[in-house]
Amino acid sequence: MFPKPIEKQPRAAQITYKAMLPVALLLWLGPLLAVALFSIKPEADFTNANYWGMPSRFEGAFNYGQVFFNSDMPRYLMNSFLITIPTVLGCVALSSMTGFALGIYKFKSNIWIFFMFVAGNFVPFQILMVPVRDLTLELGLYNTKTGLVLFHIAFQTGFCTLFMRNFIRALPFELIEAARVEGISEWRIFWYVVLPLMKPAIAALSVLIFTFIWNDYFWAVVLTQGAESQPVTAGITSFNAQFRAAYQLMSAGSIVAALPPVAMFFLMQKHFIAGLTLGAVK
């Protein structure tokens, strides 16, 4: 193990290390903790310029109550879920098929199609912006959740295909050959042999795509406008405009907006990290 395990260091070093950990963490998360502190302060603290002192009283319940019952926030959150979940399902469905096709079959254009998916995934959003916006307008899907979902599915398929294909490549190919000898059709091989083995990859992708899509801001701004379809990342700017200078509410709103992917991460940590390293680092 590198660096040298701390247990093998002198006692002083061990104590220093253990003392440094919480300090480092506090510094690292400082800006975020500041927002958390803001979110439980009463409004009076800000007018009295008591920004960093102890809250004069605990107003967390009231502030978060305002966010949930007195603003468009629940609507934005709902929209985010209604955009994120179908996208995750769509991406997993499409990419387990494309990944299967590119991972199992040998045909001439295989690697080029694969590279096309990979390259497309790296493209700057701006080069897609005007045509995708036009297409969405033409389909009558501008300012709808469906319009956003369709685009997200398509774009994320690039990354997901990369991931799925590499995962399927690493599966034992003999399994598929054995099934073929048995005369099982290709579709059934996909459904009954390969798909069950892909569960870890599907889990990893789902958490990852959930986070990516939840946190998307650019496309939300380009393809949607009002509270009826905007996800929370875009909604928070209108929310902040509504509560301008009410720092305690803006803070509470930000925390609420950030929470779902954080919860997802903590629940599915192992899968999340496997996904982030693109399976390349084991």
Add this chain to the structure above:
Amino acid sequence: MSAVDVPEQESWFHRNQQRIAPWLFLAPGLLFFMVYVIIPVFQSFNLSLYEWDGLGAAEYVGFRNYEDLYWEWADRDAFYISLKNNLIWLLLYLAAIPAGLFIALFLNQTVWGIRLYKSLFFFPFVISQVVVGLVFTWFYDPTFGLLNEFLGFFGLGRLNVLGDERFVTYGIIFAGLWPQTAYCMILYLTGLNAVDPEQIEAGRLDGAKGARMLWHIILPQLRPATFIAFVVTIIGALRSFDLISIMTQGGPFGSSRVLAYYMFEVALSEYGFRMGYGAAIAVILFLIMLCFIAYFLWSMYREERGH
């Protein structure tokens, strides 16, 4: 399709199953990807030769949009500033890689509670850049921001980072480095897990330790992690949009624009809908990205051949 054909078709399908199956599996994904990603890239190239407000008829203007961009460049105008800022982003964003490695080395221990520490250090990557942007806007706030409280504590003057043309881009990049470092950290932590302990022992016997050990024995084994960190950091730097949009909207006086933001501003905001001109900016950004994409694909191709 009449009922009579069915058995014959089925048997033809059966015989050619392995040739057709991949295309059937690819069809839906490929269709989506073509319509929403590949074709729009070419459409944007085409559009960059037109002048179009998004509503009326588009007027073909040849390379005039690019000429205008050239003049903006020559006059040190918005395009020049965006390009320059993009370069600064690219260079400084790379600091996330060594910083991530540093934190990973710091956390690669097995003391009590270390797993929770690792997760909490990773936190900034999971939250949306919009929230990161808000958090840092307040961090830099000239009246109450933590940064200024800090500077005040050391008897230093107040600094309006986001309101000052000299600092604004660096301030936003610093905010961006926060989640990006967390990402690189997790890549390296996973990589460090897989480092071969025997080689470390061998190195120790040869008297290597500290920085020499890191450089000669650990880093070569971390190459896959470094490669991915490099890829995601470059892409992240060139995609920088959210933070700028949230923190400064390109200001003050357009001094924190990058190409990605400038393009959006030109094509879709109060400056009017200059779609063709925006497309030309997007094409330039795309061409910059293409250099890196080509390099990534080339590396992947060699890797594939190696197998």
